[in-house]
Amino acid sequence: MTLFNTIKTALLGLSANKLRSGLTTLGIIIGVASVIVMLALGNGAKAAVEASFKFLGADTVSINRKQVFDDNEYQAVGEILSYVDGLHMANEVDLVKRVQMNVGGSGKIRYRRNVLDMSVAGVTADILEVLVLNGDVQPLGWPTDTPLTQDAFLAAGRFFTPAEVLAEADVCVLGSETAHDLFEGDSPIGETVWVNRQRCLVIGIMAELEATNPDEKYSLSPNDAFYMPISTAINMLFDEQPSVYITARISDQNRMDEAKVQIATYLRERHMIDKDSEGNYQDDFDLTTLQDVIGAEQEAANTFSLLLIAMATVSLIVGGIGIMNVMLVSVTERTREIGVRLAVGARGRDVIGQFLLEAVILSALGGFLGIAVGIITIPLAPRFNEVSAVLDPGSIPLAFSIALLVGVVFGLYPAARAARLAPVEALRYE
Amino acid sequence: MNKNLSHPNPEADATPQSVIETCSLSRVYPMGSIEVHALREASLHVDQGEFMALMGSSGSGKSTLLHLLGCLDEPTSGSYILEGRRVEGLSRDQRAQVRNERIGFVFQTFNLLARVSALENVTLPLLYRGRQEKVRERALVALERMGLDQRAAHKPMELSGGEQQRVAIARAIVTNPAIILADEPTGNLDSRIGEEIMQLLVQLNQEGSTILMVTHDQKIAAYAHRTLQMEDGKILDGDAAQ
Numbered sequence: 001m002t003l004f005n006t007i008k009t010a011l012l013g014l015s016a017n018k019l020r021s022g023l024t025t026l027g028i029i030i031g032v033a034s035v036i037v038m039l040a041l042g043n044g045a046k047a048a049v050e051a052s053f054k055f056l057g058a059d060t061v062s063i064n065r066k067q068v069f070d071d072n073e074y075q076a077v078g079e080i081l082s083y084v085d086g087l088h089m090a091n092e093v094d095l096v097k098r099v100q101m102n103v104g105g106s107g108k109i110r111y112r113r114n115v116l117d118m119s120v121a122g123v124t125a126d127i128l129e130v131l132v133l134n135g136d137v138q139p140l141g142w143p144t145d146t147p148l149t150q151d152a153f154l155a156a157g158r159f160f161t162p163a164e165v166l167a168e169a170d171v172c173v174l175g176s177e178t179a180h181d182l183f184e185g186d187s188p189i190g191e192t193v194w195v196n197r198q199r200c201l202v203i204g205i206m207a208e209l210e211a212t213n214p215d216e217k218y219s220l221s222p223n224d225a226f227y228m229p230i231s232t233a234i235n236m237l238f239d240e241q242p243s244v245y246i247t248a249r250i251s252d253q254n255r256m257d258e259a260k261v262q263i264a265t266y267l268r269e270r271h272m273i274d275k276d277s278e279g280n281y282q283d284d285f286d287l288t289t290l291q292d293v294i295g296a297e298q299e300a301a302n303t304f305s306l307l308l309i310a311m312a313t314v315s316l317i318v319g320g321i322g323i324m325n326v327m328l329v330s331v332t333e334r335t336r337e338i339g340v341r342l343a344v345g346a347r348g349r350d351v352i353g354q355f356l357l358e359a360v361i362l363s364a365l366g367g368f369l370g371i372a373v374g375i376i377t378i379p380l381a382p383r384f385n386e387v388s389a390v391l392d393p394g395s396i397p398l399a400f401s402i403a404l405l406v407g408v409v410f411g412l413y414p415a416a417r418a419a420r421l422a423p424v425e426a427l428r429y430e
Numbered sequence: 431m432n433k434n435l436s437h438p439n440p441e442a443d444a445t446p447q448s449v450i451e452t453c454s455l456s457r458v459y460p461m462g463s464i465e466v467h468a469l470r471e472a473s474l475h476v477d478q479g480e481f482m483a484l485m486g487s488s489g490s491g492k493s494t495l496l497h498l499l500g501c502l503d504e505p506t507s508g509s510y511i512l513e514g515r516r517v518e519g520l521s522r523d524q525r526a527q528v529r530n531e532r533i534g535f536v537f538q539t540f541n542l543l544a545r546v547s548a549l550e551n552v553t554l555p556l557l558y559r560g561r562q563e564k565v566r567e568r569a570l571v572a573l574e575r576m577g578l579d580q581r582a583a584h585k586p587m588e589l590s591g592g593e594q595q596r597v598a599i600a601r602a603i604v605t606n607p608a609i610i611l612a613d614e615p616t617g618n619l620d621s622r623i624g625e626e627i628m629q630l631l632v633q634l635n636q637e638g639s640t641i642l643m644v645t646h647d648q649k650i651a652a653y654a655h656r657t658l659q660m661e662d663g664k665i666l667d668g669d670a671a672q
Binding site for chain 2 (some may be wrong): 002005012016336337339340341342343344345346347348349350422423424427
């Protein structure tokens with residue numbers, strides 16, 4: 001029989017029981033959709049890793065005070081990570097080239113009769129470099145294909161210098177919105193504002209900024225900002241020493257693990273942490289590198305993928321058995337038809353071809369619908385889990401091939417059974 | 431309708447040629463611990479152009495014999511030569527090919543495919559062939575011979591019983607078979623329509639077709655040239671043609 005006639009015959013066979021045929025594909029739909037989403041998650045993890053790469057940089061170690069989950073909340077343990085810890089790190093730790101620090105606090109900012117209660121960022125002098133590196137905000141209307149420059153982030157004046165940070169200079173740089181709210185159009189440069197009743201000289205105004213990613217337009221408010229040297233901020237805003245965030249830049253990217261050991265040794269010494277009875281250090285800080293983030297990201301994606309692989313496998317097997325079942329029923333129902341076909345000269349391969357093709361058409365239909373369901377599901381995946389899913393174009397032919405394979409594997413037995421029928425008995429079948 | 435041009439019998443030198451020759455054909459069905467001898471040593475000879483009737487009560491073995499002759503079943507013992515070619519012992523697919531090319535079946539219950547048109551039913555044997563040329567045209571010619579060319583697009587449901595059997599006969603002759611095997615061809619039809627069907631078979635026979643028909647009806651058997659009686663799996667009259 002020609003392929004065209006075989007396909008025609010198979011479609012005719014399926015059309016006799018449209019609902020039954022349709023329901024049979026459900027397992028395949030779920031299985032194929034799982035495959036699509038699973039591969040999208042793997043792809044998404046890759047994209048997330050690339051994004052972390054941009055934020056963290058391959059040469060940085062992020063240092064945070066350790067927190068443990070206890071009593072249903074995160075609680076900091078041990079000593080704070082102090083400004084002084086960070087200050088000496090570059091000198092004391094061999095592989096640390098440079099140290100960035102920041103601390104967040106809130107303060108009452110006053111200029112004449114205008115008062116703002118706002119969050120204040122205490123930062124090191126290289127904050128502009130960090131902003132350029134992060135790239136999550138940009139000057140308003142910045143062309144997408146042009147690399148960011150530090151100068152573009154400043155509208156007027158200058159940023160404070162490392163010397164001013166060391167000297168706890170009473171200087172500040174205002175975000176554009178903050179400047180507008182306090183000065184109402186007057187030039188702020190050289191004016192004095194009051195921060196919690198202490199004088200502070202305005203030396204610079206930031207350019208008007210916007211989120212680089214339009215999706216974050218409302219979650220980021222980069223213009224509502226007040227920058228001070230971290231040393232000054234600690235003096236003015238805090239009654240006691242706060243814990244700061246430290247980012248250490250390492251001189252050699254290939255020695256990140258070594259750098260982590262050096263930083264840990266340095267901090268243990270400063271915090272006087274000794275080995276406990278089991279020979280472990282009870283550190284009160286966390287060191288995170290890009291590698292750690294990538295690992296965590298992949299672990300999350302892998303866990304989810306594992307779940308989906310299990311789901312896909314089970315669904316495809318169930319779907320395959322469903323197809324096998326429906327084909328066995330179909331072969332039984334159509335025993336007489338098979339008898340007639342055998343009588344007029346159908347060979348074994350003709351009958352196998354007919355029923356195998358019916359099974360494959362069913363699974364292909366499930367494959368098509370499953371791919372559609374998968375693509376629709378992908379945007380929903382991040383809502384259930386902190387992983388992102390991005391459609392992998394290669395997953396479509398793969399998932400479809402899997403569906404076809406299931407059709408062939410599970411269609412083979414019913415088809416072979418049809419082809420093995422004895423012509424006389426098939427013709428006599430009522 | 432001169433078939434011996436296309437399928438010459440290499441051993442033939444005299445006319446008429448024999449289409450079917452069986453020798454001691456037997457069929458035993460195992461049924462649990464006992465054996466049922468459905469056919470016992472049937473020797474039979476059918477000549478080209480013959481119209482033969484096989485009579486007997488139900489269980490006499492006539493249907494078993496017909497199935498063996500139609501290569502739908504395999505004999506337990508004995509030999510079967512169809513057009514000079516040994517047929518017993520052929521593989522499943524080889525028997526399918528013999529059925530497809532050399533045998534036309536007409537069944538009591540018509541056995542048409544319900545969901546396709548009359549024309550498509552008639553094309554069916556041609557579709558199971560390697561080379562497919564003028565399939566539709568040949569099927570239409572066969573339907574025309576049965577006077578059904580106007581009904582080609584109708585599905586079996588839309589046809590009367592007589593028309594359905596005529597479609598079935600068209601399907602049987604579309605391949606130009608060596609022999610038409612008819613199993614109670616009028617069994618499901620009233621006598622007037624049955625007569626029409628018999629007239630068509632007689633006409634096909636006059637045009638050269640060899641026909642072997644199973645029936646239990648004396649009146650129907652009377653249309654044949656020769657009648658063999660069967661009982662208990664045996665051919666009673668013997669095969670005088672040897």
